[in-house]
Amino acid sequence: MNRCEYKLYKPTWCPGCGNYSIHTALKQALEELGLAPHEVVLSSGIGQAAKMPQYIDVNGFNGLHGRALPPAIGIRFANKNLKVIVESGDGDTYGEGGNHFIHTIRRNVDIAHFVHNNQVYGLTKGQASPTTAMGQRTTMQFDGVKLEPVNPMALALTAGAGFVARGFSGDIPHLVYLMKEAITYKGYALLDILQPCVVWNRVNTFRWYRERVYKLPEEYDYTDKKIAYEKAFEFGDRIPIGILYRVEKEIYEDKFDFIKDGEPLVDRYLDPMDAQKLMDEFI
Amino acid sequence: MDYSILVGGEAGQGMDTFGRLLERILKRCGYYVFSHSDYMSRIRGGHNFVQIRFSDRPLYGYDPKVDIIFALSDETVDIHSSKLRDNGMIICDEEIGKPRGLPHFPLRRVAQEIGNPRVYTSIGLGIILKLFGLPENLAQKVIEENFRSEIAGPNIEAMEAGYNTVETKYELEQFKDDHIILNGSEALALGAIAAGCRFYCGYPMTPSTAVMTYMSSKSDEMGIVVDQVEDEVAALNMALGASYAGVRSMTGSSGGGFALMVEALSLAGMIETPVVIVNAQRPGPATGLPTRTEQADLRFVIHAGHGEFPRMVMALRSPEDAFYQAARAFNIADKYQIPVILMLDQHLADYKMTIAPFDFSKIHIERHIAHEEDIGPEEYKRYKITEDGISPRLIPGKVKGQTVLVSSDEHDEKGHITESAKMRTDMVNKRMRKLQELKQEIQEPWLVGEENPENLIVCWGSTYGAVKEAVERLVQEGVSVGALVFGDIWPFPTGRLETLAQGAKRIIDIEQNATAQLEGIIREEALIKCSHRILKYDGRPFNCDELYTTLREEIL
Numbered sequence: 001m002n003r004c005e006y007k008l009y010k011p012t013w014c015p016g017c018g019n020y021s022i023h024t025a026l027k028q029a030l031e032e033l034g035l036a037p038h039e040v041v042l043s044s045g046i047g048q049a050a051k052m053p054q055y056i057d058v059n060g061f062n063g064l065h066g067r068a069l070p071p072a073i074g075i076r077f078a079n080k081n082l083k084v085i086v087e088s089g090d091g092d093t094y095g096e097g098g099n100h101f102i103h104t105i106r107r108n109v110d111i112a113h114f115v116h117n118n119q120v121y122g123l124t125k126g127q128a129s130p131t132t133a134m135g136q137r138t139t140m141q142f143d144g145v146k147l148e149p150v151n152p153m154a155l156a157l158t159a160g161a162g163f164v165a166r167g168f169s170g171d172i173p174h175l176v177y178l179m180k181e182a183i184t185y186k187g188y189a190l191l192d193i194l195q196p197c198v199v200w201n202r203v204n205t206f207r208w209y210r211e212r213v214y215k216l217p218e219e220y221d222y223t224d225k226k227i228a229y230e231k232a233f234e235f236g237d238r239i240p241i242g243i244l245y246r247v248e249k250e251i252y253e254d255k256f257d258f259i260k261d262g263e264p265l266v267d268r269y270l271d272p273m274d275a276q277k278l279m280d281e282f283i
Numbered sequence: 284m285d286y287s288i289l290v291g292g293e294a295g296q297g298m299d300t301f302g303r304l305l306e307r308i309l310k311r312c313g314y315y316v317f318s319h320s321d322y323m324s325r326i327r328g329g330h331n332f333v334q335i336r337f338s339d340r341p342l343y344g345y346d347p348k349v350d351i352i353f354a355l356s357d358e359t360v361d362i363h364s365s366k367l368r369d370n371g372m373i374i375c376d377e378e379i380g381k382p383r384g385l386p387h388f389p390l391r392r393v394a395q396e397i398g399n400p401r402v403y404t405s406i407g408l409g410i411i412l413k414l415f416g417l418p419e420n421l422a423q424k425v426i427e428e429n430f431r432s433e434i435a436g437p438n439i440e441a442m443e444a445g446y447n448t449v450e451t452k453y454e455l456e457q458f459k460d461d462h463i464i465l466n467g468s469e470a471l472a473l474g475a476i477a478a479g480c481r482f483y484c485g486y487p488m489t490p491s492t493a494v495m496t497y498m499s500s501k502s503d504e505m506g507i508v509v510d511q512v513e514d515e516v517a518a519l520n521m522a523l524g525a526s527y528a529g530v531r532s533m534t535g536s537s538g539g540g541f542a543l544m545v546e547a548l549s550l551a552g553m554i555e556t557p558v559v560i561v562n563a564q565r566p567g568p569a570t571g572l573p574t575r576t577e578q579a580d581l582r583f584v585i586h587a588g589h590g591e592f593p594r595m596v597m598a599l600r601s602p603e604d605a606f607y608q609a610a611r612a613f614n615i616a617d618k619y620q621i622p623v624i625l626m627l628d629q630h631l632a633d634y635k636m637t638i639a640p641f642d643f644s645k646i647h648i649e650r651h652i653a654h655e656e657d658i659g660p661e662e663y664k665r666y667k668i669t670e671d672g673i674s675p676r677l678i679p680g681k682v683k684g685q686t687v688l689v690s691s692d693e694h695d696e697k698g699h700i701t702e703s704a705k706m707r708t709d710m711v712n713k714r715m716r717k718l719q720e721l722k723q724e725i726q727e728p729w730l731v732g733e734e735n736p737e738n739l740i741v742c743w744g745s746t747y748g749a750v751k752e753a754v755e756r757l758v759q760e761g762v763s764v765g766a767l768v769f770g771d772i773w774p775f776p777t778g779r780l781e782t783l784a785q786g787a788k789r790i791i792d793i794e795q796n797a798t799a800q801l802e803g804i805i806r807e808e809a810l811i812k813c814s815h816r817i818l819k820y821d822g823r824p825f826n827c828d829e830l831y832t833t834l835r836e837e838i839l
Contacts (some may be wrong), residue, residue: 009699037686041679043524046691053688054700059679060688061527062698063520064550070517074524074532075679077482077508082528082680103513258506266529266678268506270479272610272646278473278501279640282463 006030006037007057018169018195018206019048022116023055025172029179030058040083043072045097047123049089049116066096069104072111079264080253083183084110090117094130094150105159105188107252112182112189115152118197119204126200136203153232153244156190157225162249163189164228166241168213169196170206174241181243187251194239209239216242223247284339284455287346288411289363290404291332292355294325301353301404302333305411306464307425309337310637312417313458317342319634319824324489324573330358339458342636343601343748344827351414353407354379372414372452374407393444402441409445416451419443463640467631468493470602471561474609475533476505477646480559482525482532484510484518488540489573490629491563495535515540519547523556527689529652529678531613535561538580539570545587548622552592554689555666555674555714557616559609564628566822575822576629578744579796582803584624585773591711593619593718596773598626598744600729603638604770605631607645614649615724619717620676626772628795630824631745655682664696665689668709672716718774727779728767732758736765738839739787741780741813743769743801745824746793752827753834762839769801777809784811791815791838795825
């Protein structure tokens with residue numbers, strides 16, 4: 001295996017944060033895939049999860065809250081040779097960036113999307129996230145959350161995602177496997193990673209997840225959307241982790257013949273004189 | 284010679300097609316053409332019109348008077364007949380003309396005989412061409428170029444039918460045609476493509492949509508990715524992603540969509556990633572008048588975005604200016620790693636005029652991108668502190684072993700988040716030093732009219748055409764008047780203004796907004812006060828006549 005070095009920086013997450021395991025898993029997944037740091041771009045928004053590009057030496061676009069996906073799409077179009085990974089949290093993805101989430105799935109651009117889902121807002125100190133359970137009390141929702149939580153798995157399936165998976169930060173080898181599958185999947189791959197927030201979420205603790213998650217069995221048929229829907233709604237006493245749904249689909253980039261068959265857009269030689277012929281239609 | 288033809292009717296009656304054919308035929312006869320359309324925010328019904336002016340000398344605006352009205356609806360006669368010159372003529376169907384005692388033609392009946400009611404306007408086209416003695420075979424050729432053969436046939440038949448109905452009224456000389464005809468949106472888009480823009484994303488919004496439509500129509504031929512995004516928030520963020528990865532990128536909208544881009548505009552400033560943004564203004568606030576014109580976003584775009592960061596704003600003055608300045612915008616964005624905003628408005632986005640073909644050899648692509656040899660073996664730092672504030676820009680993935688990190692948080696030279704007071708100050712200073720550098724290459728405004736005028740007009744952007752025509756008329760009458768027409772407008776160039784203001788008795792601000800935004804900027808940046816204002820905010824563009832009359836009667 002062609003291993004390569006990924007320099008890590010010391011994260012500023014709280015001790016015990018689920019992000020540490022995701023950080024470790026990401027490095028391992030990239031190394032095991034034999035990708036060099038300069039071949040990878042992490043696009044992220046704002047939030048604890050979105051700090052990932054700060055802590056691992058790959059190319060990084062650490063943009064705005066909720067806006068991790070649009071730059072990733074632009075990057076893919078500019079250079080199809082780059083491996084583009086989006087790292088963001090549940091608020092970043094399903095709240096502020098909800099519209100981008102839906103429409104990025106529709107596009108099916110070749111990116112892997114890792115959502116660190118701790119069911120609470122960490123960076124802004126404990127408010128409800130779109131995935132916080134109804135009734136749960138927070139530092140803002142004093143009487144408990146009055147909204148239905150978003151179901152990311154079902155939402156992604158409905159919007160037409162070809163790869164929908166769920167992981168758990170407490171099982172690093174399994175997470176590395178899911179990350180590698182998502183990165184090598186050709187198209188938009190959603191990997192929602194359940195992760196405890198040790199400071200702000202006293203309900204969905206490490207233990208809470210550990211008691212509930214179970215790996216989908218080997219014989220599980222991830223090409224059946226109906227079954228995938230059933231699994232997507234299993235979020236209570238039992239929570240399945242693994243690839244819920246996976247089918248092959250044409251990626252958006254390949255629908256542009258000049259991208260599919262040509263060299264990356266960034267490498268093309270451009271001459272203003274090539275555009276002169278366009279004046280003909282104005283004569 | 285200077286003639287104007289107006290065609291009016293309900294949306295969907297074919298005025299656009301008629302206009303496109305007539306403009307092209309007039310241009311091919313060697314005339315200068317200025318075509319301006321007035322349309323409502325609806326797809327069918329209402330009242331729309333196209334006004335086509337042509338002459339043997341260059342035209343820069345529309346004429347409020349017309350020589351021929353081709354009325355496709357009763358309303359057209361009611362609304363526009365007061366614009367008709369004394370010897371002018373209305374062309375209409377018998378259903379419209381008979382009850383009014385106007386000369387009329389059996390347009391509908393003939394169209395039915397030809398077997399296609401849609402060719403109605405081509406009969407009118409034939410009548411008009413014959414009135415001006417313009418060649419029938421040229422019209423036939425232009426129709427063939429514009430339609431599929433099964434549609435071209437009946438239209439040619441209709442045009443010929445009209446042509447044979449009337450006698451020539453105006454004997455005109457024809458000239459050699461060496462022009463192109465296009466609008467500001469097309470010119471801007473063409474300039475961007477020439478400059479190597481290969482990524483455009485946006486959300487449709489009148490009157491900016493034509494830029495995106497044009498780029499999209501050239502997508503396959505020129506290898507341009509055009510993505511219609513979910514919202515303008517995605518648009519600018521996506522354009523920044525493509526630009527970060529090394530491709531020249533552009534997005535555009537009108538004021539409302541630009542408002543949604545503002546957060547990412549600030550991001551562009553912080554991450555120092557070049558991008559070109561088009562704002563085709565329309566009257567606001569909010570939805571305003573969607574299909575009409577205004578220049579009320581100047582203050583907004585200059586100040587848009589939280590925090591402080593350098594940007595450049597260019598106001599486009601004509602289709603020709605739009606082409607060359609759009610291309611220049613990409614070089615400036617790349618050189619200073621800043622957002623550049625191109626300002627136009629519905630008037631400039633939509634009106635068409637004849638101009639000399641663009642000289643593509645004048646366009647140079649200057650990317651200012653760093654390569655492996657510029658960085659050497661040391662670790663690459665995206666935000667290296669330099670004397671001029673510009674850090675070498677590496678493209679991610681292009682140099683083995685080097686990574687590129689951009690951060691919307693305040694960052695150190697590598698791009699990592701920092702809260703150090705010293706680093707914060709150093710980074711602000713670094714970014715703002717680029718503004719000082721940029722000021723060196725800001726272009727002074729154009730001067731139209733007299734060189735050292737007693738009456739100095741200041742204006743910006745699309746009012747150029749009407750102001751130029753009014754000023755030239757006044758100069759001919761012996762009035763000492765000149766106009767400074769600002770193109771580069773932020774950072775604001777004060778040199779030429781300061782010189783001319785010293786000798787001017789009056790300084791007259793002409794703008795299409797209610798609050799004299801340019802005047803305010805002049806006061807702030809040059810400490811110069813204007814003595815008079817001509818402001819218009821009814822959604823309709825200025826024309827030469829009204830400016831001339833207002834200047835004559837109220838100011839001079």
